[in-house]
Amino acid sequence: MSHDHPARAAVFSAGSWGTAAAKIMADAGSDVIMHARRSEIADAINTSRRNPAYFPDVDLPVSLTATTDPATALDGADYLVLSIPAQTLRAALAAWTPHIGPDTVIVSLMKGIEQGSGLRASQVIAEVTGVSADRVAVLSGPNLAREIMVGQPAAATVACPDEDAARRFQTACHTWYFRPYTSTDVIGCELGGAVKNVVALGAGIASGMGLGDNATAVLMTRGLAETTRLATAMGAHPATLAGLSGLGDLVATCTSPLSRNRTFGTHLGRGSTIEEAAAATRQTTEGVKSAEAILDLAHVHGVEMPITEVMAALLHEKISLDEAAAALMQRPPKPER
Incomplete structure (x- = not known):
């Protein structure tokens, strides 16, 4: 044109x-x-x-x-x-x-x-x-x-x-x-954008519970790893997830108070109910709606996504906040790669 x-x-x-x-x-x-x-x-x-x-x-x-x-x-x-x-x-x-x-x-x-x-x-x-x-x-x-x-x-x-x-x-x-x-790489861009919202909920929870910046960094790093596992299983290029639509978006969404998903998680981490967090955040928080759909994709592609799994369980009130925090931070020790 x-x-x-x-x-x-x-x-x-x-x-x-x-x-x-x-x-x-x-x-x-x-x-x-x-x-x-x-x-x-x-x-x-x-x-x-x-x-x-x-x-x-x-x-x-x-x-x-x-x-x-x-x-x-x-x-x-x-x-x-x-x-x-x-x-x-x-x-x-x-x-x-x-x-x-x-x-x-x-x-x-x-x-x-x-x-x-x-x-x-x-x-x-x-x-x-x-x-x-x-x-x-x-x-x-x-x-x-x-x-x-x-x-x-x-x-x-x-x-x-x-x-x-x-x-x-x-x-x-x-x-x-x-x-x-x-x-x-449309797949990589879209998955980076979708999964980071779920990870940002976890980062918000960690912040709301006062778990510290190290904890946030761990969540972001492991969150990027599980995003990359799913995206590449679906045909994305791993480099996309290290780029602006992957790591870049993840950093902004997990660390900024301007981020809706992080803010929603922060309310949960401080003890708000899901309804209260939704009322306080006001705008669409895609991570809340997408967590389960992303987990379904992970199952279809045989990919482990522990952070997404914990967030989906918490959002559907299958586990308590303390159980979620423990699960987010206590993964079984194994080689990183």
């Missing part, structure tokens, strides 16, 4: 990461239309140039507008950028599919595994829309939305089976503060 005009991007929807991605693309010179479910959000974006629900204090670029109408948002779009909860993707996308143009590249920002099917977001997208895999890309990395909204530096991996499509999207989201790298 060679364009004389700026790239057009439709960003669904107007949550925190969707808003940050829309701002990145607008700052990179694209024309961006955000799809908001609520008209008051769309109106506020169009009139006051702010998203009152997530970033009431940050001005949005003039080239960014919003609508509640999917057809309007998708009209002439080069890119459909999807940032919605992984568990609502299938139903929402089915309604939007009739409006997707024949050349639109669909970019997933979603970091979850679908419950029941065990599918990654790119697989759900291909299944629901019928679009070929080389028109589906994923963007993943250490991307805390709040930092990106205020122009603090970040980077990410853009993965697509079609390298040319990955490069085009790289250009469409490259700004002075946001640096995308390209890859063809």
